[in-house]
Amino acid sequence: xxxxxxxxxxxxxxxxxxxxxxxxxxxxxxxxxxxxxxxxxxxxxxxxxxxxxxxxxxxxxxxxxxxxxxxxxxxxxxxxxxxxxxxxxxxxxxxxxxxxxxxxxxxxxxxx
Amino acid sequence: xxxxxxxxxxxxxxxxxxxxxxxxxxxxxxxxxxxxxxxxxxxxxxxxxxxxxxxxxxxxxxxxxxxxxxxxxxxxxxxxxxxxxxxxxxxxxxxxxxxxxxxxxxxxxxxx
Amino acid sequence: xxxxxxxxxxxxxxxxxxxxxxxxxxxxxxxxxxxxxxxxxxxxxxxxxxxxxxxxxxxxxxxxxxxxxxxxxxxxxxxxxxxxxxxxxxxxxxxxxxxxxxxxxxxxxxxx
Numbered sequence: 001x002x003x004x005x006x007x008x009x010x011x012x013x014x015x016x017x018x019x020x021x022x023x024x025x026x027x028x029x030x031x032x033x034x035x036x037x038x039x040x041x042x043x044x045x046x047x048x049x050x051x052x053x054x055x056x057x058x059x060x061x062x063x064x065x066x067x068x069x070x071x072x073x074x075x076x077x078x079x080x081x082x083x084x085x086x087x088x089x090x091x092x093x094x095x096x097x098x099x100x101x102x103x104x105x106x107x108x109x110x111x112x
Numbered sequence: 113x114x115x116x117x118x119x120x121x122x123x124x125x126x127x128x129x130x131x132x133x134x135x136x137x138x139x140x141x142x143x144x145x146x147x148x149x150x151x152x153x154x155x156x157x158x159x160x161x162x163x164x165x166x167x168x169x170x171x172x173x174x175x176x177x178x179x180x181x182x183x184x185x186x187x188x189x190x191x192x193x194x195x196x197x198x199x200x201x202x203x204x205x206x207x208x209x210x211x212x213x214x215x216x217x218x219x220x221x222x223x224x
Numbered sequence: 225x226x227x228x229x230x231x232x233x234x235x236x237x238x239x240x241x242x243x244x245x246x247x248x249x250x251x252x253x254x255x256x257x258x259x260x261x262x263x264x265x266x267x268x269x270x271x272x273x274x275x276x277x278x279x280x281x282x283x284x285x286x287x288x289x290x291x292x293x294x295x296x297x298x299x300x301x302x303x304x305x306x307x308x309x310x311x312x313x314x315x316x317x318x319x320x321x322x323x324x325x326x327x328x329x330x331x332x333x334x335x336x
Contacts (some may be wrong), residue, residue: 006303035268036269037239037289038268039263039265039266039289040267069316096212097271100319143268151263153264154262155260156259156261157260187230206235206323206324208323209321
């Protein structure tokens with residue numbers, strides 16, 4: 001039965017230039033995110049800041065979207081780990097709610 | 113500290129034939145969505161309507177998924193802007209909750 | 225007006241080796257999911273189980289992400305249908321909330 005139970009987790013998605021991919025996956029490894037998925041072949045435009053008025057990405061730049069599903073306790077360490085990257089480079093990070101069917105693959109609140 | 117704060121936003125994803133990509137990004141530009149991400153290399157099947165009983169996409173068609181993160185106030189203008197496309201062409205649009213770490217890149221409720 | 229109404233649904237995303245793609249889409253067809261979107265060009269690492277301590281995916285493996293938006297009643301049949309795959313092969317499945325603008329393309333609770 002446990003295979004059919006869904007457990008609440010957080011999905012973190014980071015969109016950065018392909019060159020910054022290793023920085024992001026190293027942060028995920030460091031916080032012991034149990035895995036991640038990378039979507040290549042991504043392009044983007046924006047996001048120019050309302051205050052900063054510069055374009056983050058040009059349409060030509062090669063981007064990657066890196067997705068990881070983690071317990072909620074890991075979201076803030078990931079944000080903190082990515083902060084040096086976002087201070088120097090373009091990139092965005094989204095966090096959303098997700099449920100997973102196999103909690104043991106994503107780490108548990110207690111075990112993390 | 114503000115870099116670690118998460119702000120609630122809406123994520124809009126549109127899946128359309130590659131030929132309709134410019135129509136969608138023009139709608140996003142018109143409502144001043146601050147940016148978008150496009151995933152190519154997407155294929156799909158369905159969605160045949162329960163009532164309309166036709167296939168929206170064939171498996172051969174080249175599709176794109178266009179994602180934008182916007183304040184909630186922009187969701188309805190985007191839907192309204194896409195309506196002429198959906199009346200004539202295949203396509204689907206999903207809206208979901210997402211949190212972002214850099215609100216200034218996505219526009220604010222007050223400023224939009 | 226109905227084109228602007230958003231209806232709550234569930235988004236199911238499955239990440240598996242490209243070889244298992246047909247297994248997943250057959251499950252989706254069997255439960256009469258009205259359609260699905262497949263993102264290729266996906267790579268991944270993990271997810272090693274906290275208990276099982278094996279890697280699910282190597283970084284070399286070619287993965288696909290298969291997305292379907294379905295009424296909530298179809299989530300458990302999809303999970304049940306995928307179980308034989310997850311018992312023998314690597315893979316993860318996420319479920320999240322999503323709203324759609326065209327409910328008739330995704331099947332209704334009553335009609336499913």
